[in-house]
Amino acid sequence: MLLRDCPVISKRKPESMALFAVFQTTFLLTLLSLRTHQSEVLAENLLLTPEAFKVSVNSAQRCLHLQWTVHNLPYNQEFKMIFQIQISRTETSNVIWMGNYSTTVKWNETVHWSWESELPLECAAHFVRIRSVVDDARFPEWNFWSSWSSWQEVNVQDSTGQDTLFVFPKDKLVEEGSNVTICYISGNIQNDISCYLEGEQIHGEQLDPHVSTFKLENVPFIRKGGTNIYCEEKQRKAISNGTVLFVSKVLEEPKDFSCETRDFKTLICTWDPGANTALDWSKQPSQSYTLFESYSGKKKHCEEKNRCNWQITQDSQEIYNFTLITENYLRKRSVNLLFNLTHRVHPMSPFSVQFENISATSAVMTWKLHSLGDYFTLLCQVELHGEGKMIQQHNVSVKANGKYLLNELEPNTEYVAQVHCADDNHFWKWSEWSGRDFTTPEAAPSEAPDVWRTMKSGSHNVTLFWKPLSKFHANGKILFYNVAVENLDKPSRLEHRSIPAPANSTELTLDGCSYQIRVTASNSAGASPAAVIVVPAAPGNKEVEEEIIEGTEDGFSMSWKPQSGDVMGYVVEWCDRPQDPLCDFQWKKLGPNTTSTVISSDAFRPGVRYNFRIYELSTKRIAHLLERKTGYTRELAPSDNPHVVTNNLTSHSFTLSWKNYSTKSQPAFIRGYHVYLKSKEEQCQPGAEKAVLPDDTVCCQYKIDNPEQKTFTVENLKPESFYEFLVTPHTSFSEGPSGTFTKVRTPDEYPYMLVHVIVPVVICVVLLVCGCLLKSQWMKDKCYPDIPDPYKSSVLSLIKSKENPHRTIMSISDCIPDAIEVVNKQEGSKIQSLGTRKSLTEPELTKLSYLYLLPTEKNYSGPGPCICFENYTYNQAASDCASCGHAPVSPEAPPSQWGLLTSSENLLKALEKNYMNSLGEIPAGETTLNYVSQLASPMSGDKDSLSTNALVPPPCSEYKMQMAVPLCLASPPPTENSDLSSITLLGPSEHYR
């Protein structure tokens, strides 16, 4: 096979080879047919055999160079001949290639031919032989093959008997993507050998017992240092040998080849060289670049890899045809460029850029250019930049020096103006920019500051606020703000105040008059137009209902209804940080035709309540509050629960109070409260619902939908029970945190009774006692007057005078009762007698008076016989006492209502013993109130039966000591529960003792 690296004399294509085979067959047949006729010239055939056949080797290029001559050709004649060549490897019989080479030869001329082997020639011995035939129509008699030459052996590496391993080819240079065959020759080494390419084993085929070959296809570029291939003996584990395959990158065609001139003296050609194909170990240097101009025939080797300068001669050459040639050891490439020199002018950048006549709004820019000749006109582009962006762009046609007036500039602004130029006739490239910066001077502010005010209610303090003017309107640095205050109600001097910048507010204290306030901003060049605001004498802000609005992350959208047609505009005011004391007051002014707006601010935060006031600004510049709005950009869940105080704790209820809880400072609108109550009771009270808490506990939930209701009474509780409660606010979408429940224990009822019953009773008693003490004399007179001395009685004198002068008054102690008169009277008359008891001083005094013994049964009501004692001396007193303290009592009345008498019974009982023991021994003076009855017959049956049958009046068969007790000593009617600490009421059993 022939490769390009070998100095090839002839090449034959595969098609030619096929044709050759056909031709050869035909030729042989012809030869056989003619053999008889040509036998006579056979001897001459040998003469056409190539002679002086030699084979030389270029092992680096794997080439076999063959040379031979053909003798015996006619002198001075050329013959067209065909040479057939056979190449064998390892042994002559192993023909690996056979081909024909056609050429014209002369007598004794040496013919050369080369063949390149795929396999490095060192890997195996090669054998070559050749024969020829005359292929010339002029000499058909010569048209037969000569004899073969003898085999020529080519043996580059003789490793026979060596103990060294060889790897071939050595340091081969190939291009990336090539196919390469390598081999190793092991000589006498008997061990197994493994070969590696960049650390990875490669596998090949064995050519003979000592030679193995490896075909590497499409080899990649790995490094400049080459691709390492090495073999090692497995048993020894020693690197036996290796080789380096130097793979070069494919040489690229130069890209973007271009030439231009900047001064008509030099052409500068540039290109993109692509990858460097240089390799280490000097295997291949970087590719070279050469510039060739075809019209002038000049050539220049370029020092740099991406540019080359070409000197322009003064021979007025306008058209240039350049060829850029790049080459390395493996490849050569070129690109072409044809151009007119005048179309490749790249002007040099302008210089000496200056500014003249700089005013607040204009400036003149000038610049100079490098001359390109009188016939050249340049197009220059002027750009004006401000604040980092381009503001203006202008094109100017220039011959030598440029000039341009920059208009519409802003005062007090820094600008950068720059210019670049290009050939106006044949645009090729802009020059580099040249520029300078300049600053315009200040001008008076062009707009009045935006002014607003706040007024404290109930005072005449006005705080004026203004916003700093934008840079566009300030026209310079604002130095101070002027505030002029004019009284509109009475003529007075204007009050001026100058506030240095950057202050944005001032406070004015006004009286009750109307004022017009004018605010201007001033810089070094002058003052701005005035902002005017009027503060009326009476603000007259009516109460406006607050409306809840819903905000979003983008702000608050709100609208309002105009109230009057005489409107100059509207103002919306709010605080960006309402929780701060300074609140960061803000406002927004809107036109008269605007009835809605969106208020947005970077300061707005979720969970913060923002309050907005919308003012209507009249044409007289007076503001009237129109509407109030409040809302959140986003409501958040309440972060804390109210601090709850427990009041009015009773055994059946308690009251919860959280009056200090401010609903307005919460992160959402509080819609009400939830009261959670935990108890041992399974059922919830009416008004409560069962609720499951996050911890899965069940409790009762009371809902309060009024956020201003901050008390709640929990009722229908059980005494002496534990309850737990939690009050949490709720908003439209959530409620407060699930906090800690507070424990409450309801008290028992006894202390309640003590407080509510005993205390009033004691107070009453104390009051009664006090009253009695205060009226003691009166009470004594009324209830227990002094008992008259019988010896001083008028009766005594009467008896003495009428009956027996010797008669003496009998002492009671001397009197032994021996007879009892029992008067059985109807109940009706008895009651009547009680009810109609009269004073002993009345005329009936002489009649027998009876003190009725009452039956012991408390419920006695029926008629029956009663026992009466006659007592002349005491009748009147007892009667009096009854009249003052004892109201008529119906028989049906319960025993308690008989208190006075019952009490008397007790007293009598207390005295009964004395009587029984020493009856008759009691002096009359000491026993004036004691009357003793004798039990007629004890009651049969037990005491309980008596008690239970108390409502059945028994016959008057019982006697009992009885005493009349003054009313004042009687206890009040006992209640059911009264504690009988002072007076003991005896039970029925004691009565019968």
Added chain:
Amino acid sequence: MPTQTTGRTLLSLVLGLLFASMAAMGSCPGDFHVLLGQLQKQAHAMQDPSSLLDPYMRIQGLDFPQLREHCTERPGAFPSEGALRGLGRRGFLRTLDATLGLVLRRLAAVQQQLPEAGRLGRPPAARPRAQDLEMLKMARLNILGLRNNIFCMSRLLGSSWDVAEPTQAAPGTSPPPTPDPGAFQRKLEGCRFLRGYHRVLSSAGQVFGEWGKSPSQGHRHRPPRALPEDASRARPSRRGRRLVPRGQLPR
């Protein structure tokens, strides 16, 4: 790991430049221990294969386990540690200087064979190679710095030493011209040479360490004649016995 390597290389570069500049200005440290400490540090830093051998192997494509295994010091190419210990101090310094001189020359030859991607633009794949080439440059500066300190130590020990004439191997020690063994063998030989270089520096570090332990050297600069035994070793009669490296980096 690359960061550590770079940091260490940077440190050694700074040290190398510092010492080189000191020597260039003619200002050697006067304190034996200070100078010895610097020599120890330099030897310690430069014995690390990551300072020279590893970048060399990466550049040459030898950083594969099989090849790394076979990149061993060729016996006899450099003096052994025992041989270095056996030398007198000045002889040791001369030998070390000669070794470093040889390394410098071979290193320069290697660098000449390695074109940089520089002017044609450097593709991303070439960046690791550029870093390795930079490390070779730094290694060269480090060797220069160490040689200068060796010169200073030699002066401190009282030896006359013409620094302008770097120590050459004795005539006749150059290997005879041999047929080109091929790039692969030259790469491998360079690898073995550098392995020996790092080993020699390690041995030199050990020897310097022993100098520090020796109580006899715990003093400041001695006058030249204060070290008679070293002076005698530095005589021309001994020069012929000086050990020189025989290994080479591929040219």
